[in-house]
Amino acid sequence: MTTIYAGPVINPQSLTSYLALPRCLIAVDSNGNILWIDPDVDNTNLPLAIAHHGVQAYTLVQLKPGEFIMPGLVDTHIHACQFPNLGVGGDLQLLDWLTTYTFPAESKFKDLDYAERVYTDVVERVIASGTTTCCYYGSIHRDATMRLADIVRKKGQRAFVGKCNMNWHCPDYYVEKSVEESISATVDLIRYVQSFPLSPAQEPLVHPVITPRFAISCTPDLLAELGDLAESMPQIAIQTHISENQKEVDDTLRFFNADSYAGIYDKFKLLRHNTILAHGVWLTEKEMDLIAERGAGLSHCPTSNFYLNSGMARVGLLLDHGVKVGLGSDVSGGYNPSILHAIQMASVASKMLAIQSESKKCNCEREHEHSDISSDSAEVEQHLKHKEGRFANKRLGVATLLYLATKGGAEVCCLQDRIGSFEPGKAFDALLVSVRSESGNPAMWSFDLEREPSPESKLQQWLERFLFCGDNRNINKVIVQGTVIGGQEYQA
Ligand SMILES: [Zn+2]
Incomplete structure (x- = not known):
């Protein structure tokens, strides 16, 4: 039977971007592969939204407020x-x-x-x-x-x-x-x-x-x-x-x-x-x-x-x-x-490298200011050139960190056609994450739930806070190939 997950979804795209979809549907077939994804549905009438996809029989997993889905x-x-x-x-x-x-x-x-x-x-x-x-x-x-x-x-x-x-x-x-x-x-x-x-x-x-x-x-x-x-x-x-x-x-x-x-x-x-x-x-x-x-x-x-x-x-x-x-x-x-x-x-290491590089550059430039030797200028130029890469000596942002932990890992394992993000045909390997009060660290999460920024930016905040402050207590379901194999709600 098809299982349909309804709720907020995080979907990594590239080293610098991911989608935060507050009202998403993901349909998973009985073999655990993703059938289709509807990125933005009217969640006041889910049966109608699902009927549009021609699905007759299905199990609906509707996420509670404060829950979201992301790749495993x-x-x-x-x-x-x-x-x-x-x-x-x-x-x-x-x-x-x-x-x-x-x-x-x-x-x-x-x-x-x-x-x-x-x-x-x-x-x-x-x-x-x-x-x-x-x-x-x-x-x-x-x-x-x-x-x-x-x-x-x-x-x-x-x-x-x-x-x-x-x-x-x-x-x-x-x-x-x-x-x-x-x-x-x-x-x-x-x-x-x-x-x-x-x-x-x-x-x-x-x-x-x-x-x-x-x-x-x-x-x-x-x-x-x-x-x-x-x-x-x-x-x-x-x-x-x-x-x-x-x-x-x-x-x-x-x-x-x-x-x-x-x-x-x-x-x-x-x-x-x-x-x-x-x-x-x-x-x-x-x-x-x-x-x-x-x-x-x-x-x-x-x-x-x-x-x-x-x-x-x-x-x-x-x-x-x-x-x-x-x-x-x-x-x-x-x-x-x-x-x-x-x-x-990984975030800390990238920040350390960025800080070191910046201070090296400052020292380099300072020394150059106080020197008449022309070779120093070549050295500064060399240093600046080295810094110009897209990622080298820069802080790794949330999108990059998320990518490394999901799609990047999938590429390293040569499984990028199967896992790492959500696409029709890929396996549904996912986490159902909870930032609800009953999860660990309740005061922090519930405070966030009461604030009302736009749904998309709220979801982005949930993701960053989960990545930096979350732990096993925030992972309600661990899903591999459509089957729940672990998480707080899992019963063997
Ligand atoms: Zn080792």
């Missing part, structure tokens, strides 16, 4: 096996953090009962955070990662699930013993996930993903084999880390005798349209061009980049170079599994 959030980078470490380890940087906290925690997943218990909680919590599509890293363990995929499937989330490939620079207790073992476990997992039944829309909801942890955790032999495997399965996505931390970049270039981190993945045929690269904090512009040329996507994980003292990814510059960008929580480098938090930190 996409988390392009998260480690399911690191949740037991949430909020631990912010004193260290990446490589020490891995050996001190992370490898010991991940090694526990050889115990399948433990894996089952933790992964059940993890997936429920990620769904409750409003993440409808999620790119999960498991541990190195094949069977435990199969359990993770099972749980994701059972819960109805759209996801990518991969097991880490690691046979180099790892402790004895947490390492794959050979290239053969690593490849065969990867192929087993891919086949296992591919055997899952299709969704009602006749497509897989859970996808396998080839997951070399990062360059220095894989010998050149293993990267070469993974490249061959990827080449033989062009439709299978690849996820890995890149240029997260300066010491990691130095070590990587040294171990591979290379001058470009992105170039290493490219050499091993692992940089392509469906590669998801996490972080990219220290990428050079030349690397950005290579990534854009290959069509790979970048997962911006600002919470993690602050927490592990890594730095700030130049998201604006990446966008100017034409790189696809989405957001990632990167648990447990990131201490918060919600993409709302990633949105907030």
Whole structure:
């Protein structure tokens, strides 16, 4: 039966725009795909408005005042096996953090009962955070990662699930013993996930993903084999880390005798349209061009980049170079599994970069004023030229942040034809958000409800306040492929 949602809708359009539609109808067919959208209806007579579309039988979901619908959030980078470490380890940087906290925690997943218990909680919590599509890293363990995929499937989330490939620079207790073992476990997992039944829309909801942890955790032999495997399965996505931390970049270039981190993945045929690269904090512009040329996507994980003292990814510059960008929580480098938090930190990071750039420019100009040396003028010009990009060194606004968390994430996952915004034919992956008094933080929301600006600007305010002040308590329904799978109103 068709389900019709009636009420305010937020629909991302581009990196700089979204639609705020106070009186919208979205019709969803029994397979969970969007049939049609009516952007502005007379909501005093809904049956008549619906009858105009020729729909006879339907279920009507009419939103209450203070509720709105928006596309589900996409988390392009998260480690399911690191949740037991949430909020631990912010004193260290990446490589020490891995050996001190992370490898010991991940090694526990050889115990399948433990894996089952933790992964059940993890997936429920990620769904409750409003993440409808999620790119999960498991541990190195094949069977435990199969359990993770099972749980994701059972819960109805759209996801990518991969097991880490690691046979180099790892402790004895947490390492794959050979290239053969690593490849065969990867192929087993891919086949296992591919055997899952299709969704009602006749497509897989859970996808396998080839997951070399990062360059220095894989010998050149293993990267070469993974490249061959990827080449033989062009439709299978690849996820890995890149240029997260300066010491990691130095070590990587040294171990591979290379001058470009992105170039290493490219050499091993692992940089392509469906590669998801996490972080990219220290990428050079030349690397950005290579990534854009290959069509790979970048997962911006600002919470993690602050927490592990890594730095700030130049998201604006990446966008100017034409790189696809989405957001990632990167648990447990990131201490918060919600993409709302990633949105907030992405905003802070972009403001910091803008402030730094502005003050650099002011210093540059001031020095120029007090100097007769003509080369300074070239330096100022160079600096100003660099600043002229569309997004580089500028604050990311609400429309851009919303885009990164939805449509941008969909592009990074190569799912832009299915999710990320509302269009006829796309899957209905959505959140029903509430800013009503009974949601968290009531005094703030109810105050807003009583004010009466125009409906459209009110909806824009609700969105911004949800992105910056909201949490799980404001998410009443989490919907994937038309089916409610979580949220405050969800009953299993
Ligand atoms: Zn990570």
